[in-house]
Amino acid sequence: MADPSTYRPAPGTIPDAPGVYRFRDPTGRVIYVGKAKSLRSRLNSYFGDLWHLHQRTQQMVTTAASVDWVTVGTEVEALQLEYTWIKQYDPRFNVKYRDDKSYPYLAVTLDEEFPRLQVMRGAKRKGVRYFGPYSHAWAIRETLDLLLRVFPARTCSSGVFKRAGQIGRPCLLGYIGKCSAPCVGSVSADEHRRIVDDFCDFMAGRTDAFVRKLERDMTQASEELEFERAARLRDDIAALRRAMEKQTVVFGDGTDADVVAFAEDPLEAAVQVFHVRDGRIRGQRGWVVEKVEDLTTGDLVHHFCTQVYGDERGEADVPRELLVPALPADADALTDWLSEHRGSRVALRVPQRGDKKTLLETVARNAAEALNRHKLRRASDLTTRSRALEEISDALGMQTAPLRIECYDISQIQGTDAVASMVVFEDGLPRKNEYRRFAIRGATDDLSAMSEVLRRRFARYLDARAETGELGDEMAADPDKPGIDPSTGRPRRFAYPPQLVVVDGGQPQVNAAAAVLAELGIDDIALCGLAKRLEEVWLPEDDFPVIMPRTSEGLYLLQRVRDEAHRFAITFHRQRRSKRMTQSGLDGIPGLGEVRRKALLRHFGSLRRLAGATVEEITEVPGIGQRTAQAIIDALNGDAARPATPAGAPPVDVDAAAVAPDESAVDQATPDGSMPGRAGTDA
16 A cells, blocks of 8 residues: 655645646556646645545555646636546546446437438437437337327338338338338438428427327318328327327426436435436436545536536437536536537526426435435345345454344434434344334433433343343243243343444444443443444444445445434434424313314414413304313413312422423334334333
8 A cells, every 4th residue: 555645746846726637556557537726725635634535535545656737727628638538548536427338319310311210329420310318228119109100201221221122012111101111112202301300390399389280180181071081190199199298298498408416425426317308308317426535416516517428429418408406616617618518508507496496306316216226236135145244243353243233323403302213134134123213311412312322222131131030930941042032932122132233423422332331231242333424433442443345245234224223313303303393382272183273373373362362362263162262271371281180189290290201212113203112111
């Protein structure tokens, strides 16, 4: 591993100007290309403390042996040179928006005497008009099959076309009316080109006008008693409408745009693109790419635009408008560069409202699902899961693979509505029926909250184990399963211990969790933490983290466990916060349900005005009687704050009751937020 200080440029030698730089390995091969508005500022950032760099960047600077640069006049020139060098050198550490396939287009060969409709892939050529890209070739053929009834243009190859002309007999499509058969002279070259031009106009979005023309022709044929021709036109209109239904209309103004969205984690990002042409979604593309550095969403937009829209293949089409979730720092230069490639002005912007923002949100959901599918693909394979557990065991120095993993996460907003989650993975798969969620009682920060949750969870484990140990004869049959209830054969709640506890956080969180386990006398459960910033694995009392390879299946499993705990915690936190915000002084009044509460607030406008109203004024609200009105006034003015006590019972201290802690602190819940049962209280 090379030391970056050995090839760091001397102070003052790096110019403070825009330019492009290259990192090379010991053999001279270019491994990374980047651009910068200020070369001095950008390159100096690579030679600071290694631990402050992204994991992938650390690997890059320690692999490189030299760096050089070229200065340019403007950011646009830097952008162009960066793109050229990335295509020339194919650096291994640059983000690559590539997949293993090319995307098909519907092409019309206008440069031929008898233009042909066909599916095309690969590089574009002059004289051919393209529609697309589409996700699948079968989608093009399905649409084309519908349209050939109305636009019977040639679809055969040159060899078939020539052979049909020699023998004087058209192919099957000519006989069934899906080709005008120009090969045998059924139509002239001019007539065939008019058919092709109508097809291109229809595909370009001028659909309504063409349908109206066919409807007028159908009506005229019917009036002239040409019923067979009218019936054929009727069927043609139906075919066109079916083809139009296959292309979703999202914008009514004929928008020509690409809608781009991202879903990311610290190591990877999923990208989804919807191609909208003439207001219709013509195709969709997606990638999952490796993040080279600690990239922002704007940085991902920059890399996407420079690599996708400069390509020589079908992706090279630059739309008039590019809708993205965030603008890069060099948005102006990037817009100029895209405009040069298109030949006209390109708008790069973030939609704020309306249909375009809604479509961007839809694309973002698709990106999130694509990233989730990418991660889950590994979990579906038993061999992969086994390898992941073995890698975790080796990295943490465990004697056996952790077949049961529990992960904990805290969710709060400045100390309010603090909650925690516990998720369970067994054999690398989630056990959602054993997920738990905790309402934090008195913690002031994440460390004290984590300590409280682990203390409550493992105190219950110790109590259950002690209770099981006192069963005597019942346990004699199977003393090796202290977490199993002998009467039911099912695991006792919180009595089945994990082999590994994972906390969401770094060294402070891990040390706090280790202190709790030591306090409880538990020394047979492994513990680690996973820090979000660099995906570092921390062990108790270690000064340096364990760095697992970024392609490690074990690291992917730990990430998935951590992300699931985070999702489960934040869902519970939102539920509690929403419930707290919707509570009011009207809750708990007998006979006053949700409908009547809303009617009261709608009539009076606020609780203050309602509290100052008289019984007669409140009874003006439909459905509210005098008894209910009096109960409302008593509740809002404090007379009903004191709970009723049975006859002969001592009075209740309202203040003491108000501050009594909620004992229902640990709840069993499913991932969708429902609460099928309660797991009980802890000591």
